[in-house]
Amino acid sequence: MQTRAVELEAREADWEYTPGRRLPGMGFNGTIPGPLIEAEVGDTIHVRLTNGLSEPTTIHWHGLRIPAAMDGTESVQASVEPGESFDYEFTVPDAGTFWYHTHVNETEQLERGLYGALVVRGPGEPALDDDRVLMLDDLKLDEDGQLAPFGDHHELHEGREGEVRLVNGLQEPELELAAGQVERWRIVNAANTRFMRLSIGGRPFTILGTDGGLIGAPVEATEVLVTPGERVELAVGPFAEGDVLELEALPYDRGRGEPRRERFATIRVGPAKPSGASVPGILRQIEPLTAPDAEPTRTVSMKALMHGGHGQRDEDVPVGELQVWELVNETSQDHPFHLHGFFFQVLSDGQVAWKDTVNVPRQSQVRIAWLPDDRPGEWMYHCHILEHHAMGMMAHFRVVS
Numbered sequence: 001m002q003t004r005a006v007e008l009e010a011r012e013a014d015w016e017y018t019p020g021r022r023l024p025g026m027g028f029n030g031t032i033p034g035p036l037i038e039a040e041v042g043d044t045i046h047v048r049l050t051n052g053l054s055e056p057t058t059i060h061w062h063g064l065r066i067p068a069a070m071d072g073t074e075s076v077q078a079s080v081e082p083g084e085s086f087d088y089e090f091t092v093p094d095a096g097t098f099w100y101h102t103h104v105n106e107t108e109q110l111e112r113g114l115y116g117a118l119v120v121r122g123p124g125e126p127a128l129d130d131d132r133v134l135m136l137d138d139l140k141l142d143e144d145g146q147l148a149p150f151g152d153h154h155e156l157h158e159g160r161e162g163e164v165r166l167v168n169g170l171q172e173p174e175l176e177l178a179a180g181q182v183e184r185w186r187i188v189n190a191a192n193t194r195f196m197r198l199s200i201g202g203r204p205f206t207i208l209g210t211d212g213g214l215i216g217a218p219v220e221a222t223e224v225l226v227t228p229g230e231r232v233e234l235a236v237g238p239f240a241e242g243d244v245l246e247l248e249a250l251p252y253d254r255g256r257g258e259p260r261r262e263r264f265a266t267i268r269v270g271p272a273k274p275s276g277a278s279v280p281g282i283l284r285q286i287e288p289l290t291a292p293d294a295e296p297t298r299t300v301s302m303k304a305l306m307h308g309g310h311g312q313r314d315e316d317v318p319v320g321e322l323q324v325w326e327l328v329n330e331t332s333q334d335h336p337f338h339l340h341g342f343f344f345q346v347l348s349d350g351q352v353a354w355k356d357t358v359n360v361p362r363q364s365q366v367r368i369a370w371l372p373d374d375r376p377g378e379w380m381y382h383c384h385i386l387e388h389h390a391m392g393m394m395a396h397f398r399v400v401s
């Protein structure tokens with residue numbers, strides 16, 4: 001186990017998102033996305049955040065089960081003022097694909113690029129030929145190619161979606177893959193609002209993991225829905241030399257916007273290389289927290305959440321007391337529900353996996369279970385459509401020991 005020291009400066013960045021086109025972005029260390037942080041389970045990460053912007057910021061460690069004081073929200077720390085710094089220090093308990101992002105003026109700061117990935121590796125992971133992180137995002141521009149203004153009423157309600165689709169900060173880039181190889185792709189949806197029903201040229205791929213790391217057993221699929229805040233890990237390939245495939249989002253109707261088929265990247269398959277990839281039939285053992293039909297201990301109404309505003313507070317959660325929450329969406333649009341600091345299991349989808357963000361489709365409900373381990377303090381949950389969060393679609397609660 002190691003201690004890893006990382007310096008992150010939030011600063012303005014001249015963002016060339018495609019050759020010859022630039023935007024005034026914001027990036028950790030001036031890059032979009034920010035630096036990839038890599039660690040092993042049990043490592044301690046020490047991050048000094050320095051704010052080089054002209055507005056306050058913080059960092060939230062999305063998906064990491066760390067102490068409340070390190071969660072990076074304004075309910076557990078003062079936001080970091082321009083010129084100041086803050087030290088985050090925590091131990092990473094779980095292997096998986098996580099991400100870090102600003103938690104202040106998010107609709108704008110995230111749109112401008114203040115996010116990055118954090119990958120934690122554990123023992124006994126499947127061996128693939130390569131391992132890459134793809135942070136998917138979009139950008140909303142006006143007719144002049146400038147960043148569209150933020151936060152009119154319509155945008156707050158519908159969410160902000162733009163026509164420029166990005167992979168790791170670049171518009172529809174080309175990705176090269178060697179024929180015959182199978183890679184592990186760690187995909188993060190870092191967009192404010194855009195839902196991504198991903199397809200890789202219609203070819204089959206294997207789902208290996210989700211928000212909280214590996215799932216129990218690999219699942220073959222030709223598409224996977226990734227909503228804002230969620231992650232998915234895929235085994236991709238093998239393909240044949242000369243194949244050209246598109247990484248795209250298929251139309252998905254979230255109750256708003258126009259469902260369309262959209263390209264994120266083009267994949268070109270180059271000359272073959274030997275493969276040592278193997279995906280075992282069992283990836284790990286995940287014990288169900290409770291029965292799939294367990295009675296809810298609490299109901300969370302998306303409609304009430306949407307209209308409640310920033311100050312709303314949900315009841316305390318006692319350490320060690322199993323939580324079964326019924327997330328009810330009576331509204332006319334889907335909402336990706338994100339719980340800070342704890343993993344949950346979705347009871348209603350028949351899968352046993354660790355999640356921190358789950359889409360609650362409109363006019364439906366999703367039942368989740370989670371066990372508050374001994375990390376008392378102030379926590380929150382919110383819709384990860386950032387405009388909804390900004391409108392106050394969130395609640396605070398305390399975990400109490």
Ligand code: C2O
Binds near residue numbers: 060382
């Ligand atoms: Cu990625 Cu408060 O969220």
Ligand code: CU
Binds near residue numbers: 384388393
């Ligand atoms: Cu929402």
